[in-house]
Amino acid sequence: MQTVDLKQQILEEVKPYFRQIDEVSEVNTLKILDSMRELRVSDAHFKPSTGYAYGDISREKLDELYAKIFKAEKALVRTQFVSGTHALATVLFGILRPDDELVSLTGAPYDTMQTVIGHAHESKGSLKEFGVSYRELPLIDGKVDIDGIKKIVTSKTKVALIQRSRGYSMRDSLMIEDIEKICAAVKKANPNCVTFIDNCYGEFVETREPVEVGADIIAGSLIKNIGGGLAPTGGYIVGRADLVELASYRLTAPGMGDELGASLGDPRLLYQGLFLAPHVTAQALKSAVFAAGLFNRLGYNTHPLLGDKRGDIIQAIELKTPEKLIAFCRAIQKYSPVDSFAAPEPWDMPGYEDQVIMAAGTFVQGASIELSADGPLRPPYAVYLQGGLTFEHAMLAILAAAEELSKL
Ligand SMILES: *Cc1c(COP(=O)(O)O)cnc(C)c1O
Numbered sequence: 001m002q003t004v005d006l007k008q009q010i011l012e013e014v015k016p017y018f019r020q021i022d023e024v025s026e027v028n029t030l031k032i033l034d035s036m037r038e039l040r041v042s043d044a045h046f047k048p049s050t051g052y053a054y055g056d057i058s059r060e061k062l063d064e065l066y067a068k069i070f071k072a073e074k075a076l077v078r079t080q081f082v083s084g085t086h087a088l089a090t091v092l093f094g095i096l097r098p099d100d101e102l103v104s105l106t107g108a109p110y111d112t113m114q115t116v117i118g119h120a121h122e123s124k125g126s127l128k129e130f131g132v133s134y135r136e137l138p139l140i141d142g143k144v145d146i147d148g149i150k151k152i153v154t155s156k157t158k159v160a161l162i163q164r165s166r167g168y169s170m171r172d173s174l175m176i177e178d179i180e181k182i183c184a185a186v187k188k189a190n191p192n193c194v195t196f197i198d199n200c201y202g203e204f205v206e207t208r209e210p211v212e213v214g215a216d217i218i219a220g221s222l223i224k225n226i227g228g229g230l231a232p233t234g235g236y237i238v239g240r241a242d243l244v245e246l247a248s249y250r251l252t253a254p255g256m257g258d259e260l261g262a263s264l265g266d267p268r269l270l271y272q273g274l275f276l277a278p279h280v281t282a283q284a285l286k287s288a289v290f291a292a293g294l295f296n297r298l299g300y301n302t303h304p305l306l307g308d309k310r311g312d313i314i315q316a317i318e319l320k321t322p323e324k325l326i327a328f329c330r331a332i333q334k335y336s337p338v339d340s341f342a343a344p345e346p347w348d349m350p351g352y353e354d355q356v357i358m359a360a361g362t363f364v365q366g367a368s369i370e371l372s373a374d375g376p377l378r379p380p381y382a383v384y385l386q387g388g389l390t391f392e393h394a395m396l397a398i399l400a401a402a403e404e405l406s407k408l
Pocket residue numbers: 083084085086088110112113163165166167198200201221
């Protein structure tokens with residue numbers, strides 16, 4: 001079949017799902033708009049500051065805004081976080097003490113988090129070096145073992161780590177209702193155990209966020225969903241006031257916490273990016289749904305399927321051969337607004353066992369809310385596709401990738 005006909009057919013099929021995505025985006029847009037109105041955000045909050053930046057109104061207002069949107073007691077939103085991993089690690093190092101125990105309830109965590117924890121492989125400066133013990137509850141058929149929670153979470157467990165997104169694996173992403181059940185099971189096993197959600201890629205995919213359903217603290221990256229494609233760098237932590245405070249002493253220094261830290265560059269981008277985030281997340285979700293429909297029709301396994309519930313913006317497609325994986329990533333790169341002339345090559349990325357290929361022709365370096373694709377060179381040669389600032393762009397690039405694959 002001609003790609004043009006196929007495109008029209010898939011666009012028909014995705015309509016009901018796009019409508020649901022638009023509805024979620026509208027609810028989240030209203031939530032942000034109302035918060036910005038109630039907190040009287042104004043031009044004065046978009047100015048940078050210098051030095052210690054005591055009483056920086058840009059920083060303080062943004063923290064207030066995030067706390068309100070997430071229905072949390074306190075927030076720490078900073079471009080001083082170099083990435084999502086930094087924000088997540090700051091929570092763990094902020095709360096955990098020697099001899100404490102951490103458990104992961106969603107199987108093996110995201111690769112960079114394994115390095116922070118230090119139990120899967122040796123890593124300098126890890127939690128393990130500080131005497132924090134660690135255990136993992138394996139997933140069952142890609143799902144959390146709810147019954148297993150009461151066995152793994154004991155009176156000794158200080159923090160339970162729960163990863164919302166599939167990350168780069170074939171497991172399911174968690175829906176907010178799943179997070180609610182998991183948090184309830186943790187609190188039943190040990191009311192003092194802190195429920196900590198890795199919220200990366202999950203923001204604004206649904207109308208509620210983890211703190212509303214029992215999470216004590218959550219963290220994520222500003223160059224994913226919540227930065228709306230405009231945030232130049234950074235991370236956030238929101239949750240219970242006492243826990244966010246502990247994290248703030250790890251970000252800066254004991255006694256200093258959240259009271260210092262200059263708003264560098266153009267703080268407006270963090271506000272404007274947040275305002276755009278529900279819409280941009282919707283664009284990314286539509287791109288993922290379209291890719292699932294198209295590639296499934298072309299005979300590839302996709303995870304999730306077109307109509308499946310989604311708790312994150314990631315779309316996995318099993319491409320079956322290394323040639324196809326490479327061709328897919330090259331096509332995405334070729335149809336990117338930035339560095340379109342570069343041809344991605346598989347490389348030995350630190351922390352990964354197999355070679356990895358990545359396509360990211362993004363305005364913000366490595367921003368995966370912008371259209372990007374990557375995958376490890378091992379069977380089933382799955383490509384992980386995410387982002388898309390506009391559905392139109394993502395669709396064009398996805399169609400081009402399908403065209404390239406048809407030539408192999
Ligand atoms: C992106 C991501 C992180 C953090 O990655 P950074 O590249 O450091 O921002 C952590 N966990 C998950 C599930 C992620 O998707």
